[in-house]
Amino acid sequence: NAGVMQNPRHLVRRRGQEARLRCSPMKGHSHVYWYRQLPEEGLKFMVYLQKENIIDESGMPKERFSAEFPKEGPSILRIQQVVRGDSAAYFCASSPRGSASRNNEQFFGPGTRLTVL
Amino acid sequence: GDSVTQMEGPVTLSEEAFLTINCTYTATGYPSLFWYVQYPGEGLQLLLKATKADDKGSNKGFEATYRKETTSFHLEKGSVQVSDSAVYFCALSDGGYSGYALNFGKGTSLLVTP
Numbered sequence: 001n002a003g004v005m006q007n008p009r010h011l012v013r014r015r016g017q018e019a020r021l022r023c024s025p026m027k028g029h030s031h032v033y034w035y036r037q038l039p040e041e042g043l044k045f046m047v048y049l050q051k052e053n054i055i056d057e058s059g060m061p062k063e064r065f066s067a068e069f070p071k072e073g074p075s076i077l078r079i080q081q082v083v084r085g086d087s088a089a090y091f092c093a094s095s096p097r098g099s100a101s102r103n104n105e106q107f108f109g110p111g112t113r114l115t116v117l
Numbered sequence: 118g119d120s121v122t123q124m125e126g127p128v129t130l131s132e133e134a135f136l137t138i139n140c141t142y143t144a145t146g147y148p149s150l151f152w153y154v155q156y157p158g159e160g161l162q163l164l165l166k167a168t169k170a171d172d173k174g175s176n177k178g179f180e181a182t183y184r185k186e187t188t189s190f191h192l193e194k195g196s197v198q199v200s201d202s203a204v205y206f207c208a209l210s211d212g213g214y215s216g217y218a219l220n221f222g223k224g225t226s227l228l229v230t231p
Contacts, residue, residue, distance in 0.1 A: 004160060033217065042121065042206065042221035043161075059218070091161065095217070106219065108153070108160035 002027065004109035005074075006092050012115045013082050021077040021112045025094030032075045033106060034060075034067060037089040049075060082116045089113050119144040123207045123222035130229050136194040138225045140181075140207035143188065148209040150174075150183050150190040151219065155204045164192075164205070197229045 005024040013019050025032050030051050035043040045059040049069035060067065064082075069075040079086055093106035124139040142148065149168045153161040165174030170185035179194045190207060207222040 006160075031217070033219075035219070035221075040223065042223045043208075043219070045218040045220070048217055056218070093161075093219075105163055105166075106217075108162070110158065110160040 004092055004094050004107050006090075006109035006112050008112060009110060010113045010115070012117060014117050015083055016081050019079040019082050019086070019114055019116075021079075021090050021092075021114070023075040023077070023092030023094075023109060025075070025092075026107055029094035029096050029107070031095045031097065032069050033093045033095075034075075034077050035091045035093065037091065037111075039088070043091060046077075079114075082114075084116050087114055087116045119148065119209060119211055119220045121207050121209055121220055121222040123205075123225055126204075126224070126226040128225060128227045130197055130227070132199055132229055132231055133196045134229075136192070136197045136201075136227070138192040138205055138207075138227070140190045140192065140222060141188050142190065142207075142209050144209055144211055146211055148211050150181070151208040151210075152179070152181055152190070152192050153206040153208060153221075155206065155224070157203070161206060197227075199229045199231055202227055202229045 007022050032049045034046040037043045047060045047067045048056040064080045066078045089111045091111045093108045095106045120143045122141050151166045152164040154164045155161045165176040167174040167183035173182045181190050181192045204224045204226050206224045208219045
């Protein structure tokens with residue numbers, strides 16, 4: 001059973017370009033979470049999605065960032081017009097259940113390291 | 118808001134040494150507490166968890182006890198191995214409506230030498 005897949009593993013963009021990060025959850029998981037780890041910081045929650053729905057995007061910057069989890073295909077985190085401050089590691093996690101379940105384990109992917117030049 | 122503070126790294130130990138990585142938290146309500154481990158080039162893996170006060174989580178020789186009175190969840194292992202070299206993250210979820218959102222510490226890098 002493959003784990004959470006993320007690609008690309010490393011992404012380099014110039015300021016003003018777009019970055020698209022992909023996440024394929026574990027088989028049977030319909031809940032996806034994105035986290036960002038800035039240099040010297042812990043992971044911070046960005047957004048929680050179920051298939052075709054954004055459940056909570058309270059941790060996502062209001063501008064330039066968007067996320068989707070279509071009926072078919074991976075979840076996409078999209079960053080438009082990237083700036084140097086977007087350089088970070090972006091982690092995706094998935095779970096078979098969502099919401100406030102104390103037994104709801106999140107399984108993490110290896111992350112995408114975004115570097116903005 | 119909720120937060121997690123863990124000891125700064127890197128921590129360097131000799132094989133078979135005793136390990137403690139301190140973690141304290143601030144939270145309203147009754148959070149669940151977790152330790153995740155990240156090996157080089159891999160994603161975070163859940164190492165152990167505790168969902169209520171005085172619970173002890175354990176796995177692979179690692180242990181941590183949920184101490185509500187000291188708001189702590191320190192990670193311990195009696196005898197570390199070279200294969201334990203990794204980054205360790207302490208995390209909490211508040212267990213409420215947003216119980217899915219994990220709140221992580223900065224991570225502590227552990228290097229175990231032969």
